[in-house]
Amino acid sequence: xxxxxxxxxxxxxxxxxxxxxxxxxxxxxxxxxxxxxxxxxxxxxxxxxxxxxxxxxxxxxxxxxxxxxxxxxxxxxxxxxxxxxxxxxxxxxxxxxxxxxxxxxxxxxxxxxxxxxxxxxxxxxxxxxxxxxxxxxxxxxxxxxxxxxxxxxxxxxxxxxxxxxxxxxxxxxxxxxxxxxxxxxxxxxxxxxxxxxxxxxxxxxxxxxxxxxxxxxxxxxxxxxxxxxxxxxxxxxxxxxxxxxxxxxxxxxxxxxxxxxxxxx
Numbered sequence: 496x497x498x499x500x501x502x503x504x505x506x507x508x509x510x511x512x513x514x515x516x517x518x519x520x521x522x523x524x525x526x527x528x529x530x531x532x533x534x535x536x537x538x539x540x541x542x543x544x545x546x547x548x549x550x551x552x553x554x555x556x557x558x559x560x561x562x563x564x565x566x567x568x569x570x571x572x573x574x575x576x577x578x579x580x581x582x583x584x585x586x587x588x589x590x591x592x593x594x595x596x597x598x599x600x601x602x603x604x605x606x607x608x609x610x611x612x613x614x615x616x617x618x619x620x621x622x623x624x625x626x627x628x629x630x631x632x633x634x635x636x637x638x639x640x641x642x643x644x645x646x647x648x649x650x651x652x653x654x655x656x657x658x659x660x661x662x663x664x665x666x667x668x669x670x671x672x673x674x675x676x677x678x679x680x681x682x683x684x685x686x687x688x689x690x691x692x693x694x695x696x697x698x699x700x701x702x703x704x705x706x707x708x709x710x711x712x713x714x715x716x717x718x719x720x721x722x723x724x725x726x727x728x729x730x731x732x733x734x735x736x737x738x739x740x741x742x743x744x745x746x747x748x749x750x751x752x753x754x755x756x757x758x759x760x
Contacts, residue, residue, distance in 0.1 A: 521558075524550055528558055529567075529578070534641045538575040592618060592627045595727055598756035599718070603630060606731065606749045610742055613638045613732035616718075617653040619661060620645065622669055624654040624728070636711045638732040639677075649674045649682050652713030653728040655701035659692040660717055660725035666692065680705040700743055705735050712739040716750045721758035729753060 527548040531539060539547070545555040559576055562568040566581035587593070599616050607614035607630040615629040623645040631638065640646060640653075648654035648661075648669055658669060670685040680703075682688045695701045703713040715730035729750050731742050 524548070524554065524558060525562065528555065528562070529582075532578055534644050538571055538577040540575050544576065595718075595757070596628055599628065599727070599729065599753045602749045602752040602756070603628060603729065606729070606745060607632070609745050610731045610733055612636050612734070613640075615640060615653070615730050615732070617651075617657070617715075617728050617730065618726065619648070619654075619657040622648055622665065622672070624648055624651055624657055626653070627727075636732060636734045637708050638711060639707050640732070646707075647675065649688055650677055650707055651730075652701040652703040652706075652715035653730045655682075655691060655695055655703065656715045656717050656728040656730075657725070659695040659701070677707045678705055678709055680709075682706065700746065702740070702743070704739065710735055712736075714739060714742050714746055716743075716746045718750050718757075719754045721754075726757070727753075 527550065528544055531544050531547040541556050541559055542552065544550075544559065545552045548555065550558075559568060563570060563576070563579070566579045568576050568582070569579040570576055595618070596616065603614050603616060611632055612635040613629060613631045615626055617624045617626045617640075619625070624647075625645050626640045626642055629638075629640060629642050640651065646654060648658040658666060670688060674681075674683045674685075674688070676683050682691060691701075700714065700716045703715075705711070706713065711732050712735045713730055713732050715728045717725040718727040718729055720726045729746060731746060733739050733742055
């Protein structure tokens, strides 16, 4: 009798583990589908999703249908699929950057009014910089960054500020990795990057003239919380000319304002 009970318990546990494994597998597939979209390609066909995720077409079609039923995905009139409004709604309710963005926006708007080109706010996510807000103007200089877009830490002014203040282990990881070049001025040499990071820490800002595009200069400064920890970078993208350095002072004033706002919260 005892052995029968033990077998039943083991069978139940095995079934529970199998169910958990299946659930994790389905979740992993859903994440792959959601991650297939980008700011450059916000709408994809089911066939494209299948190719990008490596999932069978029938599996992709089934998961897309289920996600659409929950409004996490949406279909256009031509049948293409995009992120649904409900997914954005759920994410926006408790986004970890919500408080940062709310504290920064009044100061970011003033900064944008002064520079007249691009003013942006970014955080570090792993070995990349993630842009959480950007204000631009018609006719502004070219800018590769986008809201919810990412760039390598070594290439942008915001990335250099965040990397310079990051743990030493991450800095060594970036220094040891391949660093793609966007222009001839992009930092790709580890020794040069190490020198630049030391300079950013010493002077309190990063100045990237032509690192992402020959016509644009990125300037960034750190934003600190009430404990003095660097939690973000505020930056401008302006024309690559002699006037670019004039933005450093207003950027530092902006960062101090955001930091005070964060501290008061």
